Amino acid sequence: MLMVGLTGGIGAGKSTVTAVLAEAGAVIVDADRIAREVVEPGTPGLAMLVAEFGEQILGVDGALDRAALAGLAFVDAGRTAALNAITHPLIGQRTAELFGTAPEDAIVVHDMPLLVEGGMTPGYNLVIVVDTPADIRLRRLVEQRGMPDDDARARMSRQATDEQRRAVADVLLDNSGERQVVADLTRSLVESRLLPFEHNLRTGTPVIGDRAVVPFRPEWAGEAERASARLGHVLGEVAVRIDHVGPTSVGGLDAPDIIDIQVTVRDEAGRDAALRALTAAGWVRDRSSERPLFHWCDPARPVEVSVIAEDDPEHEFSLLMSEVIADDPAAREEYAGILRRADREETRQWERARCASTRS
Numbered sequence: 086m087l088m089v090g091l092t093g094g095i096g097a098g099k100s101t102v103t104a105v106l107a108e109a110g111a112v113i114v115d116a117d118r119i120a121r122e123v124v125e126p127g128t129p130g131l132a133m134l135v136a137e138f139g140e141q142i143l144g145v146d147g148a149l150d151r152a153a154l155a156g157l158a159f160v161d162a163g164r165t166a167a168l169n170a171i172t173h174p175l176i177g178q179r180t181a182e183l184f185g186t187a188p189e190d191a192i193v194v195h196d197m198p199l200l201v202e203g204g205m206t207p208g209y210n211l212v213i214v215v216d217t218p219a220d221i222r223l224r225r226l227v228e229q230r231g232m233p234d235d236d237a238r239a240r241m242s243r244q245a246t247d248e249q250r251r252a253v254a255d256v257l258l259d260n261s262g263e264r265q266v267v268a269d270l271t272r273s274l275v276e277s278r279l280l281p282f283e284h285n286l287r288t289g290t291p292v293i294g295d296r297a298v299v300p301f302r303p304e305w306a307g308e309a310e311r312a313s314a315r316l317g318h319v320l321g322e323v324a325v326r327i328d329h330v331g332p333t334s335v336g337g338l339d340a341p342d343i344i345d346i347q348v349t350v351r352d353e354a355g356r357d358a359a360l361r362a363l364t365a366a367g368w369v370r371d372r373s374s375e376r377p378l379f380h381w382c383d384p385a386r387p388v389e390v391s392v393i394a395e396d397d398p399e400h401e402f403s404l405l406m407s408e409v410i411a412d413d414p415a416a417r418e419e420y421a422g423i424l425r426r427a428d429r430e431e432t433r434q435w436e437r438a439r440c441a442s443t444r445s
């Protein structure tokens with residue numbers, strides 16, 4: 086099962102994108118729809134909202150008057166927090182139930198407007214952001230959905246910024262153009278990434294990165310950050326620290342397009358716990374390596390994770406390496422030459438020797 090988090094600012098086009106994903110067979114879990122379900126007449130959710138916001142949020146039929154609640158809840162950050170404190174636990178509970186009913190081979194897409202605000206992104210195998218500039222979103226909400234301008238602006242002010250969403254996105258779907266454009270982008274994403282990613286996770290098929298050296302990519306830092314956040318979500322307290330190491334961690338250096346992450350654990354028990362947790366989360370053990378090394382399964386983003394105890398002498402040199410190389414042009418040139426030979430063991434020998442000489 087592939088767990089995908091999908092988000093975007095109000096009016097970004099999440100529903101437009103999820104309609105295409107559903108056509109392709111994905112299981113959509115729509116937070117807005119669940120948010121309606123948990124405040125239907127007779128539910129504890131509606132009773133709690135009335136207790137908080139008053140009978141004025143009820144229509145003559147006893148159902149929630151959504152516009153009336155919106156008018157009270159979005160004018161003020163504190164009132165939005167009160168709304169969220171009531172609705173989000175109920176939404177979360179129902180969401181977990183729906184995740185549990187999805188088939189084992191499903192691509193589950195959680196359409197969650199407040200994914201970033203809730204700090205939830207590390208819990209997903211992939212995060213897709215429908216990226217539409219705020220001014221276009223505002224125009225579409227007013228002109229096409231008939232949302233009052235002040236209501237749309239109030240809600241936008243209670244949401245993360247576009248920059249905050251872009252920082253945690255693995256995939257940005259640009260929806261500033263015609264509907265057909267974002268629909269085509271979505272279909273291509275399903276074919277090129279979501280379907281193979283789900284297959285790899287379910288069958289334990291690792292994605293082994295190509296060791297050919299490519300020009301430095303500034304995206305490597307963000308990709309390593311997101312991989313580290315996901316590993317932190319999987320490992321919790323078992324990991325003493327999680328670091329981006331290896332060639333892609335050296336700023337500006339041409340390197341193989343493989344993100345190397347080092348997980349430091351306390352001791353042997355910690356290492357065994359980490360190996361179990363990584364395997365359970367879908368990481369694939371590299372049996373050809375004498376040290377605990379895992380590969381990820383994302384066809385578009387090769388990641389390798391090594392697990393090492395903090396008292397292992399090698400633990401430190403991987404951390405030192407990027408500093409040592411970064412400040413020494415001759416070392417960078419020598420390292421780049423080694424990397425171009427694309428031999429993992431030779432690279433490690435050079436890294437170890439280089440950092441040992443630095444420490445001595």
Ligand SMILES: CC(C)(COP(=O)(O)OP(=O)(O)OC[C@H]1O[C@@H](n2cnc3c(N)ncnc32)[C@H](O)[C@@H]1O)[C@@H](O)C(=O)NCCC(=O)NCCS
Binds near residue numbers: 116158172199
């Ligand atoms: C206040 C309510 C009744 C207004 O209903 P209305 O039909 O006008 O809007 P709807 O529910 O369709 O939401 C439309 C969009 O508004 C934005 N929005 C909704 N709730 C919130 C919120 N608490 N904070 C920020 N943005 C929100 C989202 O982008 C959402 O996609 C409703 O938004 C609500 O119950 N919100 C609380 C639950 C929630 O946080 N839902 C967001 C997804 S978890």
Ligand SMILES: Nc1ncnc2c1ncn2[C@@H]1O[C@H](COP(=O)(O)OP(=O)(O)OP(=O)(O)O)[C@@H](O)[C@H]1O
Binds near residue numbers: 094225263264
């Ligand atoms: N590419 C597009 N061109 C023009 N209009 C669009 C485009 N994509 C979406 N829209 C329109 O913009 C509005 C918002 O789109 P949609 O409802 O899919 O956004 P959303 O992210 O689901 O919104 P919400 O956060 O409110 O759930 C809708 O009226 C939709 O028809």
